[in-house]
Amino acid sequence: MTIALKAEGLTKEFRGFVAVNNVDLTVEEGTIHALIGPNGAGKTTCFNLLTKFLQPTRGTITYQGRDITRMKPADIARLGLVRSFQISAVFPDLSVLQNVRVALQRQRGESYDFWRSEKSLNRFDDAARAHIDEVGLSEFVDHRAGELPYGRKRALEIAATLALDPKMLLLDEPMAGMTQEDVDRISALIRQVAQSRTILMVEHNLSVVANLSDRITVLARGEILAEGNYAQISKAPEVIEAYIGAGHD
Missing domain, CATH: 3.40.50.300 (P-loop containing nucleotide triphosphate hydrolases)
Incomplete structure (x- = not known):
């Protein structure tokens, strides 16, 4: 053990x-x-x-x-060692892709510089899309996070959490x-993540x-x-x- x-x-x-x-x-x-x-x-x-x-x-x-x-x-x-919260914690005015990209910036030691050009952040896109696909949100990648149904927002939070490369x-x-x-959807996602x-x-x-x-x-x-x-x-x-x-x- x-x-x-x-x-x-x-x-x-x-x-x-x-x-x-x-x-x-x-x-x-x-x-x-x-x-x-x-x-x-x-x-x-x-x-x-x-x-x-x-x-x-x-x-x-x-x-x-x-x-x-x-x-x-x-x-x-x-x-x-990374935690989630009971209350939804996404950036509502950013897209699904941008939310996960912010987490990737943080995980890789970069600051949250929202004034950077879109082009300069494109190098995070492939990794962000991989996490988005992992939680079943590929069809929502360009949607504004605040417009997602509640359950999808929770899936987005998990995607952003996974972008921090947690062990637990x-x-x-x-x-x-x-x-x-x-x-049912989030249960299946948790079981998948737990592998x-x-x-x-x-x-x-x-x-x-x-x-x-x-x-x-x-x-x-x-x-x-x-x-x-x-x-x-x-x-x-x-x-x-x-x-x-x-x-x-």
Whole structure:
């Protein structure tokens, strides 16, 4: 077993309130690992700690054996650990091609110079089109991103994320707000992307979790309640009680 991401004793307190309490989490390389739990379980806080948008009160986080506990989000992104967000984050007035091209500029160490001539940026086009094709958006390549349906925008975000050449993707509720058709499309895309990458996702859609995940960690009240594959955790009495008692998000 090769470990991609590991948290030990991860704890976050907010003025006396313990949102995440002594969490030990191990994500194996090459797997899809889901983080689930009822409302108020601490999933978002835990995810923000792992992606360094919050600093832990106690505990350590290692990525590929390297301590990243005190590193900034931009620094871990350069190491290949890249996250998405619940809210769509595209440049709405740029085309699909231009959105992915911006990510390629960043990945290759160039600044976001929007005043550069179109011709000077053409060298990124082939790589951008390859990522666009990978997520099934080839027919939308010249469309304005803001005009895309919601599910297609999420696919564009994944394309831009792939342009950063991540080794591990952290997806924050990738199916939020989607129609069933979009859920099916993005699920297939995540499975495809996972063939060569590690994925950790927070997801409230349990059917998606069941279909995609190799391993699942269940949080409740800021602590790990259960861990295993879907067949195991879905039958665990403590998990059933937590969801029935609190409702799931």
